[in-house]
Amino acid sequence: MKLNADFSERVVIRPEDYAWVDSPASGVQRMMLDRIGDEVARATTIVRFAPNSTFDPHTHGGGEEFLVLEGVFSDEHGDYPAGSYVRNPIGTSHRPHIGPEGCTILVKLHQFSDRDTEQKAIATHEEPFLPGSRPGLTVLPLHSHEAENVALVRWAPGTRFADHAHWGGEEIFVIEGTFQDEHGDYPAGTWIRSPHLSRHNPWSDEGCLIYVKTGHLLDMAA
Structure with a gap:
């Protein structure tokens, strides 16, 4: 299968697609x-x-x-x-x-x-989140090995992030709230896979909690 x-393709699966x-x-x-x-x-x-x-x-x-x-x-x-x-x-x-x-x-x-x-x-509910790279972001690192990094990222309401490229790709699963970028809105339960060197400019109006994995798709790039 x-x-x-x-x-090399971006994929988005929302709960209504399950x-x-x-x-x-x-x-x-x-x-x-x-x-x-x-x-x-x-x-x-x-x-x-x-x-x-x-x-x-x-x-x-x-x-x-x-x-x-x-x-x-x-x-x-x-x-x-x-x-x-x-x-x-x-x-x-x-x-x-x-x-x-x-x-x-x-x-x-x-x-x-x-x-x-x-x-x-x-047990992520028992671990402290650390200040992120932008105001309104806090991060709980989960794992890092070579190019791969895994974390939970909490976005306060109204937080915006700069436009950026995904070296090695990025995967996101929205755990709580709604994550957003110029391509659309992603409610809790949404899975997003973005390929190596793809770009976006994300934000969250209501706030959200996301699982993020980066750098792990480099070997899968076309």
Whole structure:
């Protein structure tokens, strides 16, 4: 399967575009954002677990990164409530299980460098945000390796950012509020993938919280 596999193109998926499909695992549905491969794939996906569902034990052949959007994700290593950011590098394994409230995560698979071996879990609601590069922006760094950087960025209402280029590309997932730029408005639940050297001039009238990953698409550029 190839889905949004041309990384030279900008892609925007809003909540009204979601099309959930059943996973082979009972009680698990997926909204595929991009994908190269079948069940074993380089993939970015929103995964929705039904209450009390389980997932088979599995090894992360290409690494796993996820952000818990709703509910509590659990495995034999711990419980990860909404706002948790987890990285499981290549070769790690686990057996997920979900409690009675269900769970939704944003997950990225098979996108790790084999040199990126740091395993981590961050409870983002418990961590302090740092001043950003513009008034009205605060930032919680989550991960950095070589050209790749991952962070949560909070925009106060009315914050504007300068026009800039995305070296190595940029991915955004809007967690709260509405993110905006000259191309449109992006409510909570929107996923945006912008290619290497693309540009925009973003702002947020009402304020927002976004997950941002930059620098990781350079090798995918056409």
